[in-house]
Amino acid sequence: MGFKAVRGDVIHAVSKDELRIHPDSYIVSDGGSIIGIFREIPESFGGIEMIDHEGCLVMPGFTDLHTHGPQYANLGLGLDMELLSWLEARTFPEEMRFADMDYADRIYRLFVRDMVREGTLNAVVFGTVFTESTIHLMEILESSGIRAYAGKVNMDRNTVKGMTEDTDRSLAATEELIRRFEGSDRVRPILTPRFIPTCSDHLLEGLGRLAKRYGTPVQSHLNETLSEIEWVKELYPDSGSYAGIYGSFGLFGQTPTIMAHCIHNSEGELRMMKSENFFAAHCPDSNSNLASGIMPLRKFLDLGIKVGIGSDISGGDTLSIRQCMVSAIKCSKLKHAEADRKLLPVTLTEVFYLATKGGGEFFGKTGSFEEGFELDCIVVDDRELHPAGLPGVEERLEKYIYCGTWKNIIARYVRGNPVDPEKAMETRA
Amino acid sequence: MGFKAVRGDVIHAVSKDELRIHPDSYIVSDGGSIIGIFREIPESFGGIEMIDHEGCLVMPGFTDLHTHGPQYANLGLGLDMELLSWLEARTFPEEMRFADMDYADRIYRLFVRDMVREGTLNAVVFGTVFTESTIHLMEILESSGIRAYAGKVNMDRNTVKGMTEDTDRSLAATEELIRRFEGSDRVRPILTPRFIPTCSDHLLEGLGRLAKRYGTPVQSHLNETLSEIEWVKELYPDSGSYAGIYGSFGLFGQTPTIMAHCIHNSEGELRMMKSENFFAAHCPDSNSNLASGIMPLRKFLDLGIKVGIGSDISGGDTLSIRQCMVSAIKCSKLKHAEADRKLLPVTLTEVFYLATKGGGEFFGKTGSFEEGFELDCIVVDDRELHPAGLPGVEERLEKYIYCGTWKNIIARYVRGNPVDPEKAMETRA
Numbered sequence: 001m002g003f004k005a006v007r008g009d010v011i012h013a014v015s016k017d018e019l020r021i022h023p024d025s026y027i028v029s030d031g032g033s034i035i036g037i038f039r040e041i042p043e044s045f046g047g048i049e050m051i052d053h054e055g056c057l058v059m060p061g062f063t064d065l066h067t068h069g070p071q072y073a074n075l076g077l078g079l080d081m082e083l084l085s086w087l088e089a090r091t092f093p094e095e096m097r098f099a100d101m102d103y104a105d106r107i108y109r110l111f112v113r114d115m116v117r118e119g120t121l122n123a124v125v126f127g128t129v130f131t132e133s134t135i136h137l138m139e140i141l142e143s144s145g146i147r148a149y150a151g152k153v154n155m156d157r158n159t160v161k162g163m164t165e166d167t168d169r170s171l172a173a174t175e176e177l178i179r180r181f182e183g184s185d186r187v188r189p190i191l192t193p194r195f196i197p198t199c200s201d202h203l204l205e206g207l208g209r210l211a212k213r214y215g216t217p218v219q220s221h222l223n224e225t226l227s228e229i230e231w232v233k234e235l236y237p238d239s240g241s242y243a244g245i246y247g248s249f250g251l252f253g254q255t256p257t258i259m260a261h262c263i264h265n266s267e268g269e270l271r272m273m274k275s276e277n278f279f280a281a282h283c284p285d286s287n288s289n290l291a292s293g294i295m296p297l298r299k300f301l302d303l304g305i306k307v308g309i310g311s312d313i314s315g316g317d318t319l320s321i322r323q324c325m326v327s328a329i330k331c332s333k334l335k336h337a338e339a340d341r342k343l344l345p346v347t348l349t350e351v352f353y354l355a356t357k358g359g360g361e362f363f364g365k366t367g368s369f370e371e372g373f374e375l376d377c378i379v380v381d382d383r384e385l386h387p388a389g390l391p392g393v394e395e396r397l398e399k400y401i402y403c404g405t406w407k408n409i410i411a412r413y414v415r416g417n418p419v420d421p422e423k424a425m426e427t428r429a
Numbered sequence: 430m431g432f433k434a435v436r437g438d439v440i441h442a443v444s445k446d447e448l449r450i451h452p453d454s455y456i457v458s459d460g461g462s463i464i465g466i467f468r469e470i471p472e473s474f475g476g477i478e479m480i481d482h483e484g485c486l487v488m489p490g491f492t493d494l495h496t497h498g499p500q501y502a503n504l505g506l507g508l509d510m511e512l513l514s515w516l517e518a519r520t521f522p523e524e525m526r527f528a529d530m531d532y533a534d535r536i537y538r539l540f541v542r543d544m545v546r547e548g549t550l551n552a553v554v555f556g557t558v559f560t561e562s563t564i565h566l567m568e569i570l571e572s573s574g575i576r577a578y579a580g581k582v583n584m585d586r587n588t589v590k591g592m593t594e595d596t597d598r599s600l601a602a603t604e605e606l607i608r609r610f611e612g613s614d615r616v617r618p619i620l621t622p623r624f625i626p627t628c629s630d631h632l633l634e635g636l637g638r639l640a641k642r643y644g645t646p647v648q649s650h651l652n653e654t655l656s657e658i659e660w661v662k663e664l665y666p667d668s669g670s671y672a673g674i675y676g677s678f679g680l681f682g683q684t685p686t687i688m689a690h691c692i693h694n695s696e697g698e699l700r701m702m703k704s705e706n707f708f709a710a711h712c713p714d715s716n717s718n719l720a721s722g723i724m725p726l727r728k729f730l731d732l733g734i735k736v737g738i739g740s741d742i743s744g745g746d747t748l749s750i751r752q753c754m755v756s757a758i759k760c761s762k763l764k765h766a767e768a769d770r771k772l773l774p775v776t777l778t779e780v781f782y783l784a785t786k787g788g789g790e791f792f793g794k795t796g797s798f799e800e801g802f803e804l805d806c807i808v809v810d811d812r813e814l815h816p817a818g819l820p821g822v823e824e825r826l827e828k829y830i831y832c833g834t835w836k837n838i839i840a841r842y843v844r845g846n847p848v849d850p851e852k853a854m855e856t857r858a
Binding site for chain 2: 073075288318326333336348
């Protein structure tokens with residue numbers, strides 16, 4: 001791999017409080033990772049491969065830290081319900097269809113294409129209980145060129161017929177899937193117990209063992225709604241906390257762990273979350289749609305808990321992390337205004353950080369343009385958003401986040417290689 | 430005018446609790462108003478002019494009950510601020526520019542075009558203090574083919590240099606504008622005191638007199654933020670309520686009145702709002718962006734207060750009333766989850782009603798397809814939203830509201846006449 005440079009109006013966040021802006025500059029990489037950002041390309045790089053996007057915004061691609069591929073056809077449907085009734089009436093019946101490989105192929109391709117269109121370059125995805133179609137989802141993700149973790153869902157109780165797994169078979173299939181993707185690089189497996197109510201102790205124990213044996217990361221749901229939390233309490237009357245149940249099975253921070261939602265947390269749970277392998281996936285649109293409440297994001301930031309943004313479709317109504325960023329800001333303002341004046345609203349810089357470097361940390365060195373990071377970026381042609389003239393780069397970022405669409409994204413790169421959303425639609429020969 | 434029929438999958442709301450759905454049907458009008466909806470065109474209408482949108486959704490166009498044309502260039506900018514600082518830093522400086530007719534022409538044309546693109550067929554618009562450019566805004570609205578009320582803003586204190594009006598001149602200009610549009614039909618004037626803090630008693634008295642003399646309706650802002658309410662209390666320490674101040678000047682229900690926001694209301698104010706000429710403009714995106722809080726929409730509906738939806742750009746970040754409907758639902762759910770469990774979330778049917786017939790009532794018989802209503806509608810080609818196959822009409826409405834874009838709208842009609850968004854961009858010869 002040779003040296004490569006991307007030219008444009010460069011903007012990225014290196015921390016939740018610091019945007020870095022480089023008007024008309026060059027991000028230079030050695031083909032693998034970034035060397036630096038330069039106003040002019042140093043002469044020593046003569047003959048470097050140049051990707052010229054002069055006049056466009058160049059920013060890190062987005063990380064979607066929590067989403068459900070098989071719910072894509074349900075996007076924007078059935079949203080007058082709360083979580084538990086919505087799962088039963090809408091979600092489980094739809095996920096059942098993913099036993100059918102033709103249907104799975106059709107929906108997963110659209111899901112991946114549309115996610116990549118929206119500028120997501122790193123995604124953590126729930127599949128279904130069906131192993132074969134989950135593997136197919138991973139293949140489509142792989143061929144799309146982005147980075148992803150994807151998981152076969154495990155559930156062996158309190159679900160519907162046809163999706164209630166035999167515990168041992170669920171574990172065996174999960175292990176098989178882990179082994180199959182062992183050497184893989186961009187698309188990797190993640191353990192995916194749906195949530196405590198649908199997993200027996202035996203299943204959770206087995207998943208904890210797999211996490212330990214293979215070092216596999218974990219994703220699940222935590223403290224989303226009050227009725228779900230009540231249910232968990234009924235199932236584990238002696239447990240100190242919802243998070244503690246995952247923890248007791250080796251599924252909460254022992255390996256890198258993502259828990260979606262984290263709305264209604266005890267102080268003890270927040271302390272558990274500070275353990276270094278924990279990531280909260282904040283999914284504001286889903287939390288609004290299902291009337292679950294607003295995660296106290298400011299508290300998480302103040303405590304230094306790792307947070308990323310999740311679209312959580314189809315609890316969420318959009319695959320766009322750009323749109324979810326706007327929702328995260330709005331939700332933090334409404335939390336402040338309606339529930340707790342002490343929790344100050346989050347800023348654009350803060351959520352931009354969360355949507356790029358913050359969530360990206362789950363994948364490694366992606367989501368910022370610092371030295372040593374991978375050359376992952378999206379290119380935004382925002383001229384049509386400014387018919388009255390271009391403002392500064394920071395204002396252009398804000399305008400794009402609030403008013404842009406996926407059509408403003410004219411190019412995407414992972415490790416300096418172009419990523420084409422339409423790739424996901426190509427059927428293998 | 431001859432008889433005219435529009436064919437498609439027809440859906441409209443006749444009350445907040447009742448959707449009416451007519452798959453593949455014909456809305457028949459006598460050229461002026463609607464006669465009925467038919468599965469097949471009765472033979473007696475032989476030779477009727479047919480507008481065929483088979484396979485598309487046909488629904489009422491949207492009413493935007495509160496928006497600010499001169500803030501359009503600021504859309505999606507400066508949203509890390511609260512109302513009063515945002516007014517000072519962002520809004521007033523931008524509105525100042527509308528003394529320049531060239532600038533006003535450019536921005537107002539884009540504003541009107543983009544609003545019409547989004548399917549808004551009735552709009553209630555704030556201009557600026559500048560009379561000439563406000564008249565120009567009204568001309569552009571007129572030429573676009575939609576219905577609108579637009580107002581020259583009045584303010585004579587507590588604002589910035591260059592926008593502080595001489596009271597008598599402000600009143601004279603307002604009266605001149607009313608007279609100029611006296612005979613007009615689609616685009617009419619509305620009295621527009623910005624809000625209590627920027628209007629002297631003398632100005633408010635004068636506007637009350639104009640309202641009475643000409644029967645002119647009124648628009649303003651009410652109970653948006655706590656700091657604004659504090660300010661009003663300081664200005665009128667002896668007043669019982671914010672709403673009462675408007676009322677004491679003849680500007681609260683004496684003629685048809687729209688008050689935007691209405692977030693923090695006393696019980697007494699809610700009682701005042703039940704008076705028959707009052708409309709609340711609910712602007713959920715603006716209220717979120719400026720951290721103002723969430724209007725208790727459920728309470729308004731239960732009390733039978735008239736409500737419509739407002740985009741309130743650029744406090745709001747979108748001109749799309751479709752998007753504002755989604756935000757209204759989400760906000761009602763968050764109010765329920767975070768502040769008051771007794772206030773139940775609103776449903777899609779409820780906000781669809783508010784965005785069509787509810788707000789439309791301010792204009793007369795628009796916003797539904799009942800007999801005697803005007804033939805105002807938008808046509809939505811939603812096939813691309815359903816790659817896995819078309820569901821029923823009600824689900825198609827939900828999907829379009831949550832996931833559609835303005836590009837799904839392929840036609841717009843007011844009184845059966847096609848409305849072309851690009852008309853707004855045409856400069857007169």
